[in-house]
Amino acid sequence: MTDRLQYGTTAKVFHWLIVALLLVQYPIGWLMPDLHRNTKPGAPMIFHISFGITILLLIVLRFVWRLTHPVAPERSLPPWQRLSSEAVHWLLYVLVLATTVTGWLFASFRGWAVSFFYLLPMPMLSSGNDAAGKTIDGLHQASEWALLVVIGIHVAAALAHLFIYRDRIMQRMLPG
Numbered sequence: 001m002t003d004r005l006q007y008g009t010t011a012k013v014f015h016w017l018i019v020a021l022l023l024v025q026y027p028i029g030w031l032m033p034d035l036h037r038n039t040k041p042g043a044p045m046i047f048h049i050s051f052g053i054t055i056l057l058l059i060v061l062r063f064v065w066r067l068t069h070p071v072a073p074e075r076s077l078p079p080w081q082r083l084s085s086e087a088v089h090w091l092l093y094v095l096v097l098a099t100t101v102t103g104w105l106f107a108s109f110r111g112w113a114v115s116f117f118y119l120l121p122m123p124m125l126s127s128g129n130d131a132a133g134k135t136i137d138g139l140h141q142a143s144e145w146a147l148l149v150v151i152g153i154h155v156a157a158a159l160a161h162l163f164i165y166r167d168r169i170m171q172r173m174l175p176g
């Protein structure tokens with residue numbers, strides 16, 4: 001299969017939809033009430049879990065799309081930038097997956113019955129398990145912070161291309 005030279009509309013829609021959902025997801029995560037031993041999930045947690053599962057579905061679909069519709073790196077980039085951008089993009093996929101799966105495992109180990117946006121019952125990955133829940137909570141927090149750091153690097157690189165290198169990298173992900 002020959003790699004495309006530009007991102008298509010589907011890849012761009014996936015990219016910006018996930019950015020928008022993460023912009024909602026982090027504030028809900030930080031602002032929702034702290035959990036205690038017998039806390040039952042309230043509305044903020046139900047929305048956090050529902051947006052999180054939506055992000056998980058989208059990142060899996062997007063990854064399948066990327067594998068079946070590969071895009072070549074911009075030819076004008078020096079080799080070190082091609083390599084580092086590929087590495088950062090892979091890391092972003094892995095960390096979104098890790099953050100969503102650890103969140104889902106954590107909610108499952110709490111033994112909660114939760115609905116997806118109050119519409120459908122949410123399948124859980126296991127039944128209640130307090131000890132496993134504690135470990136996985138730490139992993140959800142570690143992956144959520146690691147993801148934030150890598151997003152910071154990615155956005156800083158995009159801004160460097162826009163304002164310092166003044167090349168067409170940013171335009172590759174914009175509409176049109």
Ligand code: HEM
Pocket residue numbers: 022025026029030034035048049050051052053055056096099100101102103104105106107137140141144
């Ligand atoms: C990429 C998607 C996600 C992001 C960015 C994210 C982010 C966060 C953040 C910022 C917190 C607050 C924790 C802290 O104080 O540091 C949190 C907590 C939590 N998240 Fe997520 N989350 C995501 C996906 C999910 C998913 C898919 C689920 C469940 C299906 C989930 C379940 C939870 C639970 C149960 C907590 C409470 C943990 C606690 O307070 O100790 N998260 N998440």
Ligand code: HEM
Pocket residue numbers: 015018019022066071073074085089090092093096151154155158159169170171172173
């Ligand atoms: C304001 C925020 C953001 C900007 C300006 C931005 C910009 C860009 C640009 C310009 C590209 C194309 C790079 C190239 O030509 O190879 C790109 C690709 C990518 N971005 Fe972002 N991005 C942002 C946020 C995010 C976030 C939050 C994620 C987290 C999942 C993300 C994940 C990716 C991935 C995985 C790719 C590679 C696409 C692929 O080849 O599959 N971006 N981004």
